[in-house]
Amino acid sequence: xxxxxxxxxxxxxxxxxxxxxxxxxxxxxxxxxxxxxxxxxxxxxxxxxxxxxxxxxxxxxxxxxxxxxxxxxxxxxxxxxxxxxxxxxxxxxxxxxxxxxxxxxxxxxxxxxxxxxxxxxxxxxxxxxxxxxxxxxxxxxxxxxxxxxxxxxxxxxxxxxxxxxxxxxxxxxxxxxxxxxxxxxxxxxxxxxxxxxxxxxxxxxxxxxxxxxxxxxxxxxxxxxxxxxxxxxxxxxxxx
Amino acid sequence: xxxxxxxxxxxxxxxxxxxxxxxxxxxxxxxxxxxxxxxxxxxxxxxxxxxxxxxxxxxxxxxxxxxxxxxxxxxxxxxxxxxxxxxxxxxxxxxxxxxxxxxxxxxxxxxxxxxxxxxxxxxxxxxxxxxxxxxxxxxxxxxxxxxxxxxxxxxxxxxxxxxxxxxxxxxxxxxxxxxxxxxxxxxxxxxxxxxxxxxxxxxxxxxxxxxxxxxxxxxxxxxxxxxxxxxxxxxxxxxxxxxxxxxxxxxxxxxxxxxxxxxxxxxxxxxxxxxxxxxxxxxxxxxxxxxxxxxxxxxxxxxxxxxxxxx
Numbered sequence: 001x002x003x004x005x006x007x008x009x010x011x012x013x014x015x016x017x018x019x020x021x022x023x024x025x026x027x028x029x030x031x032x033x034x035x036x037x038x039x040x041x042x043x044x045x046x047x048x049x050x051x052x053x054x055x056x057x058x059x060x061x062x063x064x065x066x067x068x069x070x071x072x073x074x075x076x077x078x079x080x081x082x083x084x085x086x087x088x089x090x091x092x093x094x095x096x097x098x099x100x101x102x103x104x105x106x107x108x109x110x111x112x113x114x115x116x117x118x119x120x121x122x123x124x125x126x127x128x129x130x131x132x133x134x135x136x137x138x139x140x141x142x143x144x145x146x147x148x149x150x151x152x153x154x155x156x157x158x159x160x161x162x163x164x165x166x167x168x169x170x171x172x173x174x175x176x177x178x179x180x181x182x183x184x185x186x187x188x189x190x191x192x193x194x195x196x197x198x199x200x201x202x203x204x205x206x207x208x209x210x211x212x213x214x215x216x217x218x219x220x221x222x223x224x225x226x227x228x229x230x231x232x233x234x235x236x237x238x239x240x
Numbered sequence: 241x242x243x244x245x246x247x248x249x250x251x252x253x254x255x256x257x258x259x260x261x262x263x264x265x266x267x268x269x270x271x272x273x274x275x276x277x278x279x280x281x282x283x284x285x286x287x288x289x290x291x292x293x294x295x296x297x298x299x300x301x302x303x304x305x306x307x308x309x310x311x312x313x314x315x316x317x318x319x320x321x322x323x324x325x326x327x328x329x330x331x332x333x334x335x336x337x338x339x340x341x342x343x344x345x346x347x348x349x350x351x352x353x354x355x356x357x358x359x360x361x362x363x364x365x366x367x368x369x370x371x372x373x374x375x376x377x378x379x380x381x382x383x384x385x386x387x388x389x390x391x392x393x394x395x396x397x398x399x400x401x402x403x404x405x406x407x408x409x410x411x412x413x414x415x416x417x418x419x420x421x422x423x424x425x426x427x428x429x430x431x432x433x434x435x436x437x438x439x440x441x442x443x444x445x446x447x448x449x450x451x452x453x454x455x456x457x458x459x460x461x462x463x464x465x466x467x468x469x470x471x472x473x474x475x476x477x478x479x480x481x482x483x484x485x486x487x488x489x490x491x492x493x494x495x496x497x498x499x500x501x502x503x504x505x506x507x508x509x510x511x512x513x514x515x516x517x518x519x520x521x522x523x524x525x526x527x528x529x530x531x532x533x534x535x536x537x538x539x540x541x542x543x544x545x546x547x548x549x550x551x
Contacts, residue, residue, distance in 0.1 A: 001310075009340045013329075020328040081324030085385070088288045090314040091341050238292045240251050240282075 002094045010091065010099025011106070018069075018107045027069065028111045035061050035115060049126045051119060055136040055207030059200050062108075062147055063176035067168035069107060070151025073100050074234075075164040093234045097152070097227060104148040105141070112140060132209025139206030142219035143199065147172050149226035156233040175199040241266045241393065241423050242287065246296035249282050249447075256282045258447040259296065264440075266392075269419040271434030272427040273541065274444040280427040281321065283444070284397050287425070288318040300393065314343055317391040317422075321398040323382030327371030331362060331381055334370055335388055342389035356384040360414065376407035383414060387422075394418060396426040400433060412437050431541050443541065466509075468516060470502040471529035485519050487512075499528055 018024045038061065039054045046053075077083035086096060116137075122128050154168035155161075179198035186194060195201045202215045242264040249257040257279040264270050272280050285291040287298055289309045298305040305312050326334060335356065339349045357366060360380040365373055370381060379399065386394055399415060400408045415424065415437050428434050434441050434455075441458055443451040451458055474481070478494045481502060485492055490506035504516065513532075520527060 006341050009337060013326075013337050016333075017326065017328050080327070081320060081322070082326055084285075084290055084320045085324055085326075086341075088290050088313060088316075088318045088320075089338065089341050090310050090343060090389075092310055095341075238290065240249070240291050 001092055002098070003092065006091050006095045007099045007102070010096060011102040014073075014100050014103030015106055018103070024107070027065070028114075031061070031065050031111050032114055034065075036118075039118070049122060049128055051122070051133050051136065052207050052209075054115070054118065055139070056200070056204060058136075058140060058207075059143060059176040059203045062144065063172035063199070064169065066104075066108065066144070066147040067151050067154065067165050067172060070104055070148055070155055070168060071161045071165040072155065073104065073152050074155040074230075075158055075161045078159045079161075087234075093231055097231050097234065101145075101148060101152060101223075101227060104152065105145050108144045108148065109141065112137075112144075129209075132207070135209050135211040136207055139203060139211060139216070142216050142223075143203055143206075146199070146219040146222040146226075147176075149223040149230070150175075153226040153230045153233070156230045172199075241268075241301060242425065243299040243302075244283075244287070244296070245299075247283065247286060247293055247298060248295035249279070249286060249291065250294045256447055257286070257293075260444070260447070260449050262442055262449065262452060264423060264425060266423055268440055269416075269424040269438045270426075270440045270442060271438035272425060272442050272444060273429070273431065273434050274427075275429055278429075278444045279447040280429075280444060281397055282447075284318075284395055284425070284427055288316055288395055289313055314389065315391055316393045316395055317386030317389065318395040319382040319386045319397070319399070321401055322375075323378050323385075325370045325378070325381060325385065327369065329370055330367055331370060331373070332366050334381070335384060338385050339388050344389050352388055352390070356388050359387070359417075360384040361410075375402055376404070376410065379403060379407070379411055380414070383411070383418070387418065392423060394422045394424045394426075396424070398428055399426055400428070400430070408433070465505055465507060466512065467503065467505045467533040468513075469529065469531050469533055470504070470516070470520070470527070471499045472502065472520070472525040472527055473499055474523070474525040476500075476523075476525070484523055485516070487515060487519075 035054075035057065038057045039051075042053055074083065077086070087093065119128060119130065119133050150171050151164075151168040154171065155164040157167060158164050175197065176199040179194050180200040183191060183194050183198075196218075199219075202218055205212055205215050242262075244260060244262050246259045246261060247257055248255075248259045260283065272283065274280050282291065286293045287300075287305070289305055289312060300312050300315055303312060329337070332353070335353050336349060339352055344352050357363060360383050362377070362380055362384055365377050365381075370378065373381060383396075383399070386396070396415065400411050403411060412433065415426065418424065419437070424438075426434075426437065438455065440454050441451070442449055443458075476484070478496075481494050481500065482492050485502065485504065487504070487506060490504050493503045495501040495503075506512065517530070520530075
């Protein structure tokens with residue numbers, strides 16, 4: 001059913017095809033500029049040497065950029081027909097889903113990697129607490145995995161990349177931004193519920209430097225749920 | 241080798257494939273022939289595991305596709321219509337990737353790639369991106385994709401669609417070549433293609449098999465029937481014409497127009513031309529044309545797959 005070796009081949013292939021097109025490099029540039037600008041535009045106002053704000057912004061930026069990376073994962077293959085080619089070779093649907101999932105996560109981590117420069121620079125400015133920063137980066141992996149799985153699910157719904165993008169964007173922005181904004185206008189008994197589901201809330205804890213297993217497992221659970229839905233969706237396509 | 245039992249496929253309420261049965265033996269080169277929308281691609285997609293049948297079973301090497309979908313796929317080399325391969329990959333990388341996921345052992349991969357590149361004539365384009373290839377080369381790459389893991393069965397959906405005449409001939413030659421060692425099932429809506437490459441034809445129309453047999457066999461059954469086309473000028477109506485020409489076992493159809501076109505098909509009988517001629521002579525019709533239609537697979541196909549609009 002699940003063949004790890006084949007999954008890795010698919011991951012490699014997908015990751016390479018991200019970098020085959022110039023879009024990947026443009027994407028990474030825009031991503032880094034947006035993130036850097038949003039972070040440093042406020043950084044000097046507080047006169048505090050920490051990256052908490054960086055990790056507060058991160059979910060919002062990711063909610064906008066990950067759908068653009070994941071939208072093509074299946075939608076493009078459906079519309080070009082290459083999905084038929086790959087799915088009739090001896091790989092299972094699960095190999096394909098997991099392979100693509102890993103590839104998109106790795107791509108996002110590569111895009112995020114240059115931001116390591118920030119703490120490296122900040123160290124020279126003063127006494128920087130590296131614990132929360134390390135925690136933040138570890139937490140980011142799980143945040144990215146949840147958002148990627150949502151994007152993949154959206155991509156498996158449609159032949160159109162635009163439709164996939166909009167679906168993924170709606171879900172991710174709701175979870176990463178809207179729920180947080182809604183908190184002030186929600187009746188108090190619902191606030192806990194919002195806190196439970198809100199990505200920004202969950203990741204806020206991580207940004208503070210609290211790497212809570214409950215938050216991590218929430219992101220893992222979201223990933224598993226959407227990967228499962230993607231898988232089901234692909235299996236349903238066989239019925240025609 | 242391939243056995244299909246009561247294979248049925250519904251798309252919602254639409255019946256695309258209606259409980260078909262056939263068996264393909266080892267080494268046969270079979271053409272699945274039918275007009276567009278007849279259910280060829282649907283049948284092929286069920287054989288290759290891309291679609292799940294609504295009903296019925298498929299056995300490949302006596303193993304049910306339902307039970308061992310992944311294992312079955314490794315027996316089959318399949319390429320869909322117009323070879324939708326990954327456009328951004330270089331041919332060599334693409335073949336290597338496919339070899340990996342098709343279980344070709346690592347130490348044999350280079351050898352297999354060399355083999356398929358030579359067999360499919362891809363030497364010139366090996367370092368080009370798939371998306372930059374001409375249709376002919378793309379199709380060759382598709383064929384290379386389908387044989388890289390040395391499968392026993394080759395399934396090709398419209399392998400020559402969209403190619404120019406020279407490329408068509410090249411691809412046909414290649415398929416013939418591959419057919420020497422493999423069981424091949426190819427679909428087509430072009431008769432000459434099936435006639436040229438296949439030893440056996442399955443004709444499918446509206447989801448049903450309407451004919452199945454060797455190319456010669458089919459032609460023979462068909463040539464037992466004769467068809468005459470008569471064009472006359474007359475004021476008589478269809479009913480009257482049919483009555484005047486009444487011949488035992490014959491099927492008569494009349495098409496209106498400035499001249500009435502009468503088509504008579506009937507089992508081969510001696511001197512039937514004379515009978516028809518005498519009958520016409522008795523009328524006041526003016527005869528413009530009286531000919532016997534040439535027999536070919538083309539006509540058989542037309543006969544089997546077209547609605548008889550004139551009757």
